[in-house]
Amino acid sequence: MYEIRIHSRGGQGGVTAARLLALAAFRDGKYATACPFYGAERRGAPVVSFVRIDDLPIKVYSQIRSPDMVVVLDASVMDTVDVLQGLKPGGTVVINSEKPHEFPGFASYNVDLTGIALAENLAIAGTPIVNTPFLGAAAKLGIVSVDSAKQAIREMFSDERNVKVAEAAYEEMVI
Amino acid sequence: MLTIATGNKAVAAAVKEAKPAVVAAYPITPQTEIIEQIANYVATKELDTEYIPVESEHSAMAACIGAAAAGVRTFTATSSHGLLYMHEMVHWAAGARLPIVMANVNRSLGPGWNIWAEHTDAFSQRDTGWLQVFVGTVQEAYDATLMAFRIAEDERVVLPVMVNLDGFSLSHIMQSLETVEIGDFIPPHHLTHALDVNNPMGYGPMTGPKDYFRFRWDIERSIRDARTVIQETEEEFARRFGRKYGPTEDYRCEDAEVVVVSVGTLGKEAEVAVDVLRKEGVKAGSMRLRWFRPFPDLDLKGREVVVIDRDYSFGFGGVVAASIRAKTGVECYNVIAGLGGQEVTYDDIAEFVRTRRIGEEMWFGVSE
Amino acid sequence: MRERLALSKPTRGACGFTGTWREFRPVVDREKCNQCGICQIHCPDGVIDEELNIDLDFCKGCGVCANVCPKKAIAMVREEK
Amino acid sequence: MSTISEIPKEEYLKPCTAACAGCSSSLCLRYVLKAAGPDTVLVIPACCTSVIQGMYPNTAFNVPVYNIAFAAAAACASGMSRAFRSQGKKTNVIAYAGDGGTIDIGIQALSGAFERGTDFLYICYDNEAYGNTGMQRSGATPLGALTTTTPVGKTEFKKDLDAIVAAHNPPYMATASSAYPLDLYKKVKKALSIPGPKFIHIMAPCPPGWRYDSDRTIEIGKLAVKTGMWVLWEREYGKVTVSGPSKTAMKKPQPIDEYIKAQGRFKAATPAQIAELQQAVEQNIERIRKEEEGIC
Numbered sequence: 001m002y003e004i005r006i007h008s009r010g011g012q013g014g015v016t017a018a019r020l021l022a023l024a025a026f027r028d029g030k031y032a033t034a035c036p037f038y039g040a041e042r043r044g045a046p047v048v049s050f051v052r053i054d055d056l057p058i059k060v061y062s063q064i065r066s067p068d069m070v071v072v073l074d075a076s077v078m079d080t081v082d083v084l085q086g087l088k089p090g091g092t093v094v095i096n097s098e099k100p101h102e103f104p105g106f107a108s109y110n111v112d113l114t115g116i117a118l119a120e121n122l123a124i125a126g127t128p129i130v131n132t133p134f135l136g137a138a139a140k141l142g143i144v145s146v147d148s149a150k151q152a153i154r155e156m157f158s159d160e161r162n163v164k165v166a167e168a169a170y171e172e173m174v175i
Numbered sequence: 176m177l178t179i180a181t182g183n184k185a186v187a188a189a190v191k192e193a194k195p196a197v198v199a200a201y202p203i204t205p206q207t208e209i210i211e212q213i214a215n216y217v218a219t220k221e222l223d224t225e226y227i228p229v230e231s232e233h234s235a236m237a238a239c240i241g242a243a244a245a246g247v248r249t250f251t252a253t254s255s256h257g258l259l260y261m262h263e264m265v266h267w268a269a270g271a272r273l274p275i276v277m278a279n280v281n282r283s284l285g286p287g288w289n290i291w292a293e294h295t296d297a298f299s300q301r302d303t304g305w306l307q308v309f310v311g312t313v314q315e316a317y318d319a320t321l322m323a324f325r326i327a328e329d330e331r332v333v334l335p336v337m338v339n340l341d342g343f344s345l346s347h348i349m350q351s352l353e354t355v356e357i358g359d360f361i362p363p364h365h366l367t368h369a370l371d372v373n374n375p376m377g378y379g380p381m382t383g384p385k386d387y388f389r390f391r392w393d394i395e396r397s398i399r400d401a402r403t404v405i406q407e408t409e410e411e412f413a414r415r416f417g418r419k420y421g422p423t424e425d426y427r428c429e430d431a432e433v434v435v436v437s438v439g440t441l442g443k444e445a446e447v448a449v450d451v452l453r454k455e456g457v458k459a460g461s462m463r464l465r466w467f468r469p470f471p472d473l474d475l476k477g478r479e480v481v482v483i484d485r486d487y488s489f490g491f492g493g494v495v496a497a498s499i500r501a502k503t504g505v506e507c508y509n510v511i512a513g514l515g516g517q518e519v520t521y522d523d524i525a526e527f528v529r530t531r532r533i534g535e536e537m538w539f540g541v542s543e
Numbered sequence: 544m545r546e547r548l549a550l551s552k553p554t555r556g557a558c559g560f561t562g563t564w565r566e567f568r569p570v571v572d573r574e575k576c577n578q579c580g581i582c583q584i585h586c587p588d589g590v591i592d593e594e595l596n597i598d599l600d601f602c603k604g605c606g607v608c609a610n611v612c613p614k615k616a617i618a619m620v621r622e623e624k
Numbered sequence: 625m626s627t628i629s630e631i632p633k634e635e636y637l638k639p640c641t642a643a644c645a646g647c648s649s650s651l652c653l654r655y656v657l658k659a660a661g662p663d664t665v666l667v668i669p670a671c672c673t674s675v676i677q678g679m680y681p682n683t684a685f686n687v688p689v690y691n692i693a694f695a696a697a698a699a700c701a702s703g704m705s706r707a708f709r710s711q712g713k714k715t716n717v718i719a720y721a722g723d724g725g726t727i728d729i730g731i732q733a734l735s736g737a738f739e740r741g742t743d744f745l746y747i748c749y750d751n752e753a754y755g756n757t758g759m760q761r762s763g764a765t766p767l768g769a770l771t772t773t774t775p776v777g778k779t780e781f782k783k784d785l786d787a788i789v790a791a792h793n794p795p796y797m798a799t800a801s802s803a804y805p806l807d808l809y810k811k812v813k814k815a816l817s818i819p820g821p822k823f824i825h826i827m828a829p830c831p832p833g834w835r836y837d838s839d840r841t842i843e844i845g846k847l848a849v850k851t852g853m854w855v856l857w858e859r860e861y862g863k864v865t866v867s868g869p870s871k872t873a874m875k876k877p878q879p880i881d882e883y884i885k886a887q888g889r890f891k892a893a894t895p896a897q898i899a900e901l902q903q904a905v906e907q908n909i910e911r912i913r914k915e916e917e918g919i920c
Contacts, residue, residue: 026351062444231736551683589635
């Protein structure tokens with residue numbers, strides 16, 4: 001079972017990122033669950049959501065304690081949240097950032113999802129959409145296939161720019 | 176069709192398939208997504224229903240009662256305080272013998288405010304005359320909602336059915352969902368005592384003790400008959416759609432020496448705990464209680480039983496444990512866990528089994 | 544078929560012969576009565592018919608008819624019990 | 625005003641209800657049902673009418689009656705109306721509730737049903753207390769009145785239900801009185817000819833509760849109108865019209881003393897309270913006059 005924890009801020013679409021990723025994995029023919037940790041979140045507050053992907057049905061409902069991958073959709077949450085908590089040794093960190101971040105013992109990747117969204121003028125109520133471009137990054141890392149990533153985005157959003165930003169993130173992220 | 180959906184969306188999708196003529200509901204976290212989705216179906220004309228956005232849960236159930244009395248299929252959804260606010264009408268719906276279907280997204284009760292999963296809300300309605308089923312997966316939320324309409328409306332039952340799913344841990348999780356075309360699985364709605372202006376009668380008037388008693392007995396008789404109807408419905412569902420359900424979901428119970436009994440999503444997590452324990456050589460099994468009313472016959476004789484209650488009856492004990500003791504005479508280790516959305520992992524459940532003390536009660540994370 | 548719910552049927556005398564409640568009986572003086580029908584309109588229980596006959600099986604003896612009669616043609620006479 | 629000849633002869637209350645002798649509510653129901661006809665369902669919350677229909681297995685009411693919990697009449701009627709309309713039925717849905725079930729415990733459901741534009745008629749028969757349970761104070765009980773829970777007389781004014789309902793701007797609302805059954809008949813007829821939520825507030829004197837002899841039920845009701853304690857009017861699509869009996873009364877209302885003295889429930893009312901009631905009557909008349917003239 002591959003377990004992913006997504007850190008974001010309320011209103012940034014972290015929950016939707018989890019749902020998109022689960023849907024894409026599901027379209028790859030795998031079992032997947034996406035599970036937001038809901039509190040009384042408000043816009044701007046740090047939030048987490050979870051994705052589990054497996055070849056067998058998933059019976060675990062509790063929160064992910066030791067993820068294989070951590071996704072940080074807003075680098076500023078790292079100021080207050082230990083995003084590496086429980087991350088498996090050798091695990092993966094993906095950060096929405098223009099610059100690389102070093103985490104000894106972990107594989108770290110960065111991609112400017114915000115910049116990609118802004119280039120397409122893709123924003124809701126002034127907040128750049130980073131979850132659909134994130135799916136491109138997830139595809140680049142082989143978590144889901146490119147085709148399923150695009151299909152998942154199209155199932156949830158009608159605006160084709162969402163696919164375009166995912167493609168852009170796929171191209172931009174260096175692995 | 177195979178898709179991925181939250182528990183809430185699955186319930187709404189089942190409602191769309193069952194086509195109630197009236198849906199009256201009031202939003203409450205974490206149920207809101209169900210009625211938002213139904214409102215969307217109505218707006219996009221995917222569902223032809225009279226959607227009544229009422230001003231309270233008391234009115235939601237009252238409106239369903241009025242509509243059901245007029246002879247149509249009705250649905251509502253609620254949670255927690257909403258369920259408690261409609262409590263009077265929950266009794267009334269069963270007493271009036273109206274086959275209303277309601278989804279209840281299980282959530283704790285304030286104060287303090289807490290929006291996460293707990294079963295005390297539903298168990299506090301156990302004496303209302305409603306049938307109550309608890310589900311463990313998104314798929315089951317969908318399937319149970321479909322079956323609820325058929326069971327409720329069966330002439331041998333004619334009682335309302337409450338489909339319970341855990342707040343957030345099931346209502347908001349995304350899992351795979353296979354939707355079906357029900358065809359004639361749910362027969363056309365027909366209520367023999369629907370309002371008829373050509374045959375005027377007084378519905379539920381003042382009734383003396385002798386007759387009142389007789390009508391109460393008829394509720395009990397019907398809810399006993401419901402066992403047969405549930406079984407037939409679940410068998411027919413399996414024949415048509417390939418998914419089999421029963422009064423409990425048993426996992427590796429055949430040769431189990433210790434059985435974990437639980438309700439809702441904890442029951443799925445318990446299956447993982449059983450796998451862990453089996454690897455350690457413990458002959459463990461999991462029994463997830465699906466139907467709570469009518470309460471099923473449980474075969475627990477000669478086994479050690481660990482009951483996890485995500486609820487509590489103050490001054491008494493866990494509701495499920497108390498029910499099992501009363502119905503089976505079997506003692507158990509009663510773990511109170513998961514209240515207010517407390518995290519309970521399969522490792523925790525395995526530990527409950529390893530450290531079991533039959534006859535005792537333990538509040539997980541609170542009492543040692 | 545089982546009766547699931549208390550369903551009551553419209554019945555004459557559903558609440559018994561309410562005429563027995565009466566302490567005073569309305570007696571119409573046909574000489575004074577001008578057949579205006581005001582008593583019939585205002586009878587709370589509708590026990591006065593078109594011909595202004597009072598159904599004493601059900602008349603509760605409230606006296607409204609006597610009170611509203613513009614001709615004072617109805618007297619309330621004590622029932623002998 | 626309607627004339628006697630146009631009132632249907634059909635009676636939908638079989639002899640006899642279990643109402644108290646001289647009960648104005650059963651008189652009102654006679655005319656409500658004459659106006660509504662047989663294609664009607666009554667929705668009845670806990671109130672005197674839950675008892676006066678009779679006990680299972682018999683009922684004196686010859687239309688379907690749906691009994692429902694105290695706070696739930698308007699919501700139940702809401703669901704019922706939508707269900708009937710979805711089946712293509714034009715059946716009149718009439719919630720018939722007392723003042724307690726309307727003004728106090730039922731007001732949330734009433735407000736919701738009116739806000740949603742439910743196609744139904746809500747009738748509040750107002751005997752200014754919880755009559756069914758032996759006269760406890762309600763929000764409709766007037767200042768100075770004795771009830772079993774206001775043993776020295778109520779110290780607050782009656783709640784202005786009509787202003788609350790009017791705030792929902794229903795297409796039709798009216799006040800009526802059991803003392804003017806033909807006026808009531810006409811108003812129910814008109815209400816049922818209009819789609820959407822309609823409201824009729826009937827003053828319904830109660831012999832045991834108001835402590836007067838049962839034969840005076842009509843007389844007391846008329847006194848209320850003649851003194852201006854109760855004003856008969858209609859509000860159709862926002863336009864207020866004072867009804868016939870109140871037109872005369874409003875020109876030169878009788879002092880309220882006669883109305884007050886006729887009832888035992890006011891025997892503890894102080895002269896100051898009676899003066900306050902008189903003042904309130906005058907203000908109310910003035911307000912309705914202005915509303916009718918379109919000034920406010």
